[in-house]
Amino acid sequence: DVKVTQSSRYLVKRTGEKVFLECVQDMDHENMFWYRQDPGLGLRLIYFSYDVKMKEKGDIPEGYSVSREKKERFSLILESASTNQTSMYLCASSLSLAGGPDTQYFGPGTRLTVL
């Protein structure tokens, strides 16, 4: 079974703090994704990575950065947390078959509250 784990289930930070969210997958997947999920807005893609040290902006990258130094690990960084970044953050991974059949698997989520 594919396993995607996230470092924290719940996190509370203060405005202006630097926040790191970690995601690890154990299936040797090429692609990894960070989403945020908010009521009424659904899932929105922040960043994704299709290879080590490679990254692409998603739909809402502002205020975030990412790091992928190892294939199995993808980190989301909030350089200076703000209250409007309070949200549920979901990590996902997929195998990547260059246009072929693919499936994304999600982690359990991190509920971040910024005070």
Place this chain on the structure above:
Amino acid sequence: GQQLNQSPQSMFIQEGEDVSMNCTSSSIFNTWLWYKQDPGEGPVLLIALYKAGELTSNGRLTAQFGITRKDSFLNISASIPSDVGIYFCAGLQGGSEKLVFGKGTKLTVNP
């Protein structure tokens, strides 16, 4: 970003009833995925569909990839209380690694 049209937005049903929900798009998709999300948890993959016309079952769940490749539906038969949750459809277009999501169907099952 792009979104799929998922309906209904919410459903309130009695235990034992069958449920049907669907997703449509004006664009063609190569892959359709159905997820279930429990409160405070990440989405869990239920069914993946890769070919137009494909009909796939997973226990009491059945999903179909529409023949036009612009829609998909999910049926749940003989619902039980643990079916409660939010069901999402998601699609992948050719040449893209990025999923396009529906907004979800919130299912409530009354015992």
